[in-house]
Amino acid sequence: MTRTNAEILADRSRLLGPNIPTFYEDPVHIVKGDGVWLWDADGRRYLDCYNNVPHVGHCNPRVVEAICRQASTLNTHTRYLHEGILTYVDRLTATLDPSLGTAILTCTGSEANDIALRMAEAVTGKRGIIATDATYHGNTSLVSQLSQSNVPTVGFGLGQYFRFVPAPDSYRSPDPNGALFAETLAAQIDALEKDGTGFAALVVCPYFLNEGFPDHPDGWLRPVAEAVRRAGGLLICDEVQSGFGRTGTHMWAHEKMGVVPDVLVLGKPMGNGHPIGGVVANREMVGAFRNGYRYFNTFGGNPVSCAAAMAVLEEIEDRNLLANAKAVGDHARRRLQSLAEKYDVIGDVRGSGLIFGAEMVTSRETKSPARAYTNRVINAMRDRGVLHSHLGRDKNTLKIRPPMPFSIANADLLLDTLDEVLAETPPQP
């Protein structure tokens, strides 16, 4: 049976409830994926410039083969012994600083962040968590409180433990060495200590992807990490988006930013869409959590997810996807810069590797966010078969974050199409 889009939307409302997000004014009904391509129900092909979950490409053959092989051999839980989880964690932690050597595997990044915050509570004995005011770290009762753009009105009063610092914004409020951010953070830490909550942890995406990936030099997080450690708190790096080579220069964005987190959180791309997430820390911190709560996750670390995750690491390495991200990202940003010379609406071009984009403004003088215009561009791009999105506090930054096998030719198609769309979408007076 194939429903029309109108029928699907009616059925979604009936079967899944109200207030469910979809992309685009005319949502896309996707039925097939392959590499960087998606097809809709009418057979139309789209270039996927958005999805980071299928990190090594939609329906990556190695990942699919690993899932099928393991699903037809054994899928069970960690109360029995199995080597899959050990071989995977060994290989994963080999890419990290030796202090990040012990992992808890979950099914989602949300579950992983939920553990990370409790780990901070177990280690510090305190509950105050600080994040930026334009981020997202997941959907459990606890971690959903970190979303200031979508503040939950439910959540058992957990909002009391969270404090926010303004998201860094390299375009409007340059902070070239992180000193300003560290200072604002220190003030929030002081406030938490003074009001009796106490400071447990700072949670950040090291490349601030949700915040619009501000243009920071490598090493930018060092003073931030110092402020956190000086106050006895933990630095939690949520690399659900920024990890696994996304930035092109490093396997992990925390390396790029010059710090080693106390706790590293993983999710989305880890299993190329197969539900798996994880928390990595040193053995003492994992122990503090595990002794504070005898954690068990039925599906967490099951042989099939570990096989999928292992195939992702192998693909990144064997296909040199880190180098590809750098080369293609550099090329795409050069072309975006050229477009910026042509279109005044582009205020700033930013990014690293295969996370990049442009901030759209109504005026380069006022730098005022062109939110409505950005939305029109994204919908026009969709209509021309190129899928991406927007992000940042004002939703005026083009968000381009394709699967890692994205090629120079793919980038050229994206930029050629963007050129056409910008030419045909004049800013309104």
Place this chain on the structure above:
Amino acid sequence: MTRTNAEILADRSRLLGPNIPTFYEDPVHIVKGDGVWLWDADGRRYLDCYNNVPHVGHCNPRVVEAICRQASTLNTHTRYLHEGILTYVDRLTATLDPSLGTAILTCTGSEANDIALRMAEAVTGKRGIIATDATYHGNTSLVSQLSQSNVPTVGFGLGQYFRFVPAPDSYRSPDPNGALFAETLAAQIDALEKDGTGFAALVVCPYFLNEGFPDHPDGWLRPVAEAVRRAGGLLICDEVQSGFGRTGTHMWAHEKMGVVPDVLVLGKPMGNGHPIGGVVANREMVGAFRNGYRYFNTFGGNPVSCAAAMAVLEEIEDRNLLANAKAVGDHARRRLQSLAEKYDVIGDVRGSGLIFGAEMVTSRETKSPARAYTNRVINAMRDRGVLHSHLGRDKNTLKIRPPMPFSIANADLLLDTLDEVLAETPPQP
């Protein structure tokens, strides 16, 4: 590479941290599964009488085929339109009371319970949650507070919202029509209302599996549900274990117990091990939650999990697994009753369908739990190639909860082996 068990245990401690649960004094290193059978690394075969997650059998060909087919076609998220989630929720809710018509899909039962509790908060405006003192409902910061056998010392003070009633115990404190339980519950509801927390919901497994599946007549939960509704609270039925035909008499244990929950929670067997969970309620309650928090779950309801879950429903129906659970469960309990005539250590035989077992006691007069003995039995069974476990507050109830294709011959092998083990394991003086 094949590690020895000692090497695996050392690697688990190094790579996964301390305090990780395993089954059996000599943990089993499982490498292969098929139907009701598991094989260890030495090629030894075990009869699986424990695992409910591979509900329609380990490596069920229909489920594996559905996963492989969909994983090689498309795996994406619900911000695009896809029919898989709609077709599945339509079919799932067709098995339920019409009031349970709207679903939120997650990746785990923990995520689902975490939503269910927030749904109760959104609907009632209150936060007090009541459960039994011998249950488990998951591992997030919020729902981990429901575990009294493993009380977390971390969790952002959420314990303040939880109250507990003694788990029903048909063997020692008969409560044949649920009136006693309803009364104790009403007292806890009053206490919550008086101390200002307010009563939001009762969360129970309708067949009380973690509590040792007490022997209750059908319809037993009716007075309990009345007490909940009278107080303006929600009845949340966590059917992660009891659902999908497990009890043999009904598709859902809440039907058996004579109630329609306000919120139904699903997990473990839903995708036969593929990570999927869900919350089902009426559209207004789902709306109250979705309007209180714009929930999105990256992997939740993805096409691959929906394909796996659909294959599970098809297998249950096409292979008449509900009727099989009834026939085999009835046979196994009759044989367990015969063993009870032979061995005084068996104090009580209980269960329905493919969840059954026997409570082991040191004396039928005092009904004192034979905890250590039960543990010896379980380990002796494992050594003879039959895997099951124990449960209940005193861990003295044999827990037998095999995959649903469990046959009469499988039950006979289980009971023959149990007979031998009981004969050779005399209770210590």
